[in-house]
Amino acid sequence: MSPDVLYRESFAVEGNDFEHGGNVATAIKATLRELGIASGAIRRLSIANFEAEMNVIMYARRAEFVFTITPELISVVVADEGPGIPDIDWAMQEGHSTATPEMRERGFGAGLGLPNIRKNSDEFAIESIVGSGTTLRYAVRLDQGA
Amino acid sequence: MADLLELLRCEVISGSNQLDGFEPTGFFAADLMSDVLAFAHPGNVLLTGLTSLQAVHAADVAELPAIVFVDGKRPKDDVREKAERRGIPLLATRFDMFEACGRLYEAGHVAGRKP
Numbered sequence: 001m002s003p004d005v006l007y008r009e010s011f012a013v014e015g016n017d018f019e020h021g022g023n024v025a026t027a028i029k030a031t032l033r034e035l036g037i038a039s040g041a042i043r044r045l046s047i048a049n050f051e052a053e054m055n056v057i058m059y060a061r062r063a064e065f066v067f068t069i070t071p072e073l074i075s076v077v078v079a080d081e082g083p084g085i086p087d088i089d090w091a092m093q094e095g096h097s098t099a100t101p102e103m104r105e106r107g108f109g110a111g112l113g114l115p116n117i118r119k120n121s122d123e124f125a126i127e128s129i130v131g132s133g134t135t136l137r138y139a140v141r142l143d144q145g146a
Numbered sequence: 147m148a149d150l151l152e153l154l155r156c157e158v159i160s161g162s163n164q165l166d167g168f169e170p171t172g173f174f175a176a177d178l179m180s181d182v183l184a185f186a187h188p189g190n191v192l193l194t195g196l197t198s199l200q201a202v203h204a205a206d207v208a209e210l211p212a213i214v215f216v217d218g219k220r221p222k223d224d225v226r227e228k229a230e231r232r233g234i235p236l237l238a239t240r241f242d243m244f245e246a247c248g249r250l251y252e253a254g255h256v257a258g259r260k261p
């Protein structure tokens with residue numbers, strides 16, 4: 001662990017596990033509250049985490065969430081094993097989705113997940129290999145007050 | 147909050163002890179949780195027809211202090227228990243989404259969004 005890492009934790013998320021969809025986002029939120037992180041940063045990161053978690057449940061087989069706090073940033077890496085995204089530019093546009101009716105019944109799958117994650121983060125990167133998986137990296141800066 | 151309970155003739159499903167002295171910043175209505183995450187503002191009461199666990203998670207991460215289920219819908223026990231643990235009161239109204247929103251709007255509760 002590099003010297004400026006204040007905290008790091010990882011979580012496993014299983015694909016299709018709708019029953020627990022949201023548990024990782026709320027667990028990370030509880031940790032950030034205990035650590036005294038500003039509420040505005042917690043809210044933005046939690047929104048991004050929840051969308052990322054639902055994306056894994058809806059589309060991937062499994063994923064690992066790693067979140068890391070440094071003095072400047074809370075960063076999250078979500079590396080999934082899944083089908084990958086053939087056209088990232090297409091998937092990043094609002095309303096573009098390959099969701100099924102079951103996903104929509106859960107209140108997701110409207111093609112807003114990735115745009116919502118980007119909107120709520122200060123750093124955002126996505127890499128995907130079709131047939132292998134997608135890795136999402138996003139971070140919220142801690143220097144913006146509440 | 148008393149206003150909300152009366153206007154929508156709400157039944158309190160859980161968390162009645164958390165309603166005292168509670169003043170919402172406004173209201174937000176959606177069945178799409180991505181819309182809740184994108185557009186609701188902290189402190190808004192959520193009106194929704196979605197009774198799954200994801201409604202409670204969405205309210206929790208977006209800092210929405212209470213949920214009103216429309217159309218007389220009621221969540222399952224595990225959803226109610228999750229909301230109790232998170233400190234989010236759950237209410238139910240028999241009005242549908244359109245009429246529930248209309249009643250609040252008519253009573254002077256304007257948008258949940260910032261202008």
